[in-house]
Amino acid sequence: MVDTDIVLFPDDPDYPTHPCHNHDLREAIMSGKQIKIAIIGSGTIGLSFAALHLLKNDAADVAVFDTRPDLDEYVKRHLPGYLNVEDSGRYMNRLTIAKTLAEAVENAYAVQEQGPEKLDFKVSVWPGIEQHALRDALFWSSTSGIPASEQCKNMQDKSRLIVVHPFNPPHIMPVLELVPSPATSNDVIDRTLSYWRGLGCSPVVVKKECTGFVVNRLAFALFREACSLVSSGVVSVEDLDEIVTTSMGPRWAVAGPFKAYHAGGGEDGLSGFMSKIGGTVQGCWDASADDVGKHGIVVGGEWQEAICQQAEEAYGLVDTKERDETTKKVLEAVGRG
Amino acid sequence: MVDTDIVLFPDDPDYPTHPCHNHDLREAIMSGKQIKIAIIGSGTIGLSFAALHLLKNDAADVAVFDTRPDLDEYVKRHLPGYLNVEDSGRYMNRLTIAKTLAEAVENAYAVQEQGPEKLDFKVSVWPGIEQHALRDALFWSSTSGIPASEQCKNMQDKSRLIVVHPFNPPHIMPVLELVPSPATSNDVIDRTLSYWRGLGCSPVVVKKECTGFVVNRLAFALFREACSLVSSGVVSVEDLDEIVTTSMGPRWAVAGPFKAYHAGGGEDGLSGFMSKIGGTVQGCWDASADDVGKHGIVVGGEWQEAICQQAEEAYGLVDTKERDETTKKVLEAVGRG
Numbered sequence: 295m296v297d298t299d300i301v302l303f304p305d306d307p308d309y310p311t312h313p314c315h316n317h318d319l320r321e322a323i324m325s326g327k328q329i330k331i332a333i334i335g336s337g338t339i340g341l342s343f344a345a346l347h348l349l350k351n352d353a354a355d356v357a358v359f360d361t362r363p364d365l366d367e368y369v370k371r372h373l374p375g376y377l378n379v380e381d382s383g384r385y386m387n388r389l390t391i392a393k394t395l396a397e398a399v400e401n402a403y404a405v406q407e408q409g410p411e412k413l414d415f416k417v418s419v420w421p422g423i424e425q426h427a428l429r430d431a432l433f434w435s436s437t438s439g440i441p442a443s444e445q446c447k448n449m450q451d452k453s454r455l456i457v458v459h460p461f462n463p464p465h466i467m468p469v470l471e472l473v474p475s476p477a478t479s480n481d482v483i484d485r486t487l488s489y490w491r492g493l494g495c496s497p498v499v500v501k502k503e504c505t506g507f508v509v510n511r512l513a514f515a516l517f518r519e520a521c522s523l524v525s526s527g528v529v530s531v532e533d534l535d536e537i538v539t540t541s542m543g544p545r546w547a548v549a550g551p552f553k554a555y556h557a558g559g560g561e562d563g564l565s566g567f568m569s570k571i572g573g574t575v576q577g578c579w580d581a582s583a584d585d586v587g588k589h590g591i592v593v594g595g596e597w598q599e600a601i602c603q604q605a606e607e608a609y610g611l612v613d614t615k616e617r618d619e620t621t622k623k624v625l626e627a628v629g630r631g
Numbered sequence: 632m633v634d635t636d637i638v639l640f641p642d643d644p645d646y647p648t649h650p651c652h653n654h655d656l657r658e659a660i661m662s663g664k665q666i667k668i669a670i671i672g673s674g675t676i677g678l679s680f681a682a683l684h685l686l687k688n689d690a691a692d693v694a695v696f697d698t699r700p701d702l703d704e705y706v707k708r709h710l711p712g713y714l715n716v717e718d719s720g721r722y723m724n725r726l727t728i729a730k731t732l733a734e735a736v737e738n739a740y741a742v743q744e745q746g747p748e749k750l751d752f753k754v755s756v757w758p759g760i761e762q763h764a765l766r767d768a769l770f771w772s773s774t775s776g777i778p779a780s781e782q783c784k785n786m787q788d789k790s791r792l793i794v795v796h797p798f799n800p801p802h803i804m805p806v807l808e809l810v811p812s813p814a815t816s817n818d819v820i821d822r823t824l825s826y827w828r829g830l831g832c833s834p835v836v837v838k839k840e841c842t843g844f845v846v847n848r849l850a851f852a853l854f855r856e857a858c859s860l861v862s863s864g865v866v867s868v869e870d871l872d873e874i875v876t877t878s879m880g881p882r883w884a885v886a887g888p889f890k891a892y893h894a895g896g897g898e899d900g901l902s903g904f905m906s907k908i909g910g911t912v913q914g915c916w917d918a919s920a921d922d923v924g925k926h927g928i929v930v931g932g933e934w935q936e937a938i939c940q941q942a943e944e945a946y947g948l949v950d951t952k953e954r955d956e957t958t959k960k961v962l963e964a965v966g967r968g
Contacts, residue, residue, distance in 0.1 A: 519849050541804060541846050550873065593905065605900055627961045
């Protein structure tokens with residue numbers, strides 16, 4: 295059920311509507327009518343988002359479009375696995391498979407794109423969407439790295455597009471990085487935030503476009519250090535993972551790094567922490583730079599094969615169903631379930 | 632109750648015992664007798680470890696020594712807070728307050744040191760401990776950065792010392808980094824591993840001494856990136872923490888970075904992940920180096936004050952009791968409770 299506090303449209307009574315937009319969506323939802331979400335691209339992210347809208351928003355009808363010829367059969371076979379409930383039928387009832395892009399986006403409240411991760415594709419798809427969508431439909435891209443300011447190049451109204459970057463799989467993981475371009479309007483940011491908050495997700499607005507956005511920048515910084523430590527012979531792939539899952543993993547599920555170190559500083563907070571532990575911090579940063587350089591930790595470097603092989607030997611094919619079930623329990627434990 | 636599979640001593644019937652060691656400890660424990668753990672240093676880590684031994688090992692008597700004049704009163708006032716159980720009396724019964732270092736370590740199975748984080752102190756304390764302890768007592772240092780190879784300089788038998796580095800607070804967090812020096816014997820490593828495993832902790836042997844050991848190297852690598860992103864104006868302190876607690880925090884509580892990316896590569900594992908996402912990874916690493924340099928992210932740099940202030944405004948004094956209670960629930964969710 296949609297939370298009626300969700301701002302689907304701004305409070306301005308003169309808010310313009312599209313010519314083909316012959317009813318007030320906000321009132322429609324408050325009186326129990328449906329909104330449509332168009333999902334463009336039926337890969338794992340697309341199906342996971344489709345499941346999320348269907349599961350968390352009773353007022354959402356979901357239309358999926360992709361160019362694959364077996365789309366209908368494919369979606370109906372795989373989506374129930376994402377829904378992962380006994381009576382998936384009652385969710386699947388609100389799903390339609392669109393035959394064309396135009397059919398998918400027409401009358402949609404929001405159009406969510408997760409097509410190929412290529413700039414050419416992104417640049418070319420939005421003008422087509424713009425042509426068929428309501429004037430006030432929201433445009434969301436699930437890209438993990440192509441900023442809205444590059445994707446919007448050929449759009450008529452560049453203010454409508456915002457990146458909504460999930461952490462895979464989005465129907466399980468709460469975070470969504472909302473990354474506006476400088477052209478994105480505040481209205482689009484506000485309505486996007488409001489929609490996802492209403493679904494119980496944890497959207498965060500990233501203030502400036504940057505390479506990799508925030509999640510991957512942080513995660514890959516730790517990953518580089520992990521590769522460097524394994525390549526230095528300090529620890530094995532499996533032992534490093536064991537260390538993370540029994541230390542900063544659970545800590546950072548409860549309190550992020552700033553809050554954790556701020557707490558570590560006691561009454562003097564982060565400032566006290568830096569005074570007391572600063573020498574150790576700088577020592578680690580210096581050692582990191584030395585080791586990363588010495589072991590040539592760049593993508594495709596000599597170190598890479600040995601680490602990939604260790605991972606294969608340690609894990610084989612990972613059971614992501616089990617991982618996701620355990621992750622749900624963790625999220626419940628921290629009140630994010 | 633101690634797991635009787637714990638290897639307290641090697642299986643060799645001729646294993647030498649100290650002159651004052653007039654009973655077989657292994658047999659003593661199997662027949663329900665007690666072993667003694669000496670805790671040197673009564674700060675937060677010392678009390679947390681004391682609580683851990685008392686809570687998780689019914690066969691452990693704990694002796695605490697520190698030079699503070701009000702030691703007896705201090706420990707008896709603060710330790711119950713770490714035990715955090717209704718009937719702390721039955722645990723406190725197994726606690727003694729030692730008046731001298733000699734009294735604390737005599738007849739101990741293991742001596743666990745968490746004194747001042749200064750090389751001079753560590754170097755000077757071990758010979759005194761060595762003088763009074765059983766010949767086969769284990770020597771553990773909780774240092775976060777001074778390697779055993781430096782601490783053992785003045786010891787007669789350098790093979791006895793190993794770093795047992797916790798993640799604060801150790802009575803809650805499972806990880807223990809066991810960091811031997813090149814001189815540490817395999818017997819000491821094995822018995823240390825065995826003892827902590829028997830308590831339900833997650834000890835991991837770090838294969839080589841290195842600056843900061845593994846946990847801090849990893850955590851500080853991400854922390855540097857976090858400081859850089861906030862200093863670049865990309866995201867606020869509080870939003871960055873929110874991002875971490877809703878993405879890699881819960882993920883890494885369930886699967887470490889290698890396992891997580893290995894799973895992300897599907898059937899091709901980590902190798903497939905690097906082929907597909909490698910460009911993004913390298914892009915993030917390059918951007919990281921640029922931004923860290925541009926914003927002068929070194930300890931004590933200009934960036935630091937603004938971030939500490941943001942943390943203070945966002946969090947004030949953190950309720951670590953609540954954090955620890957929630958962390959326990961997370962650890963239960965991942966089967967580490």
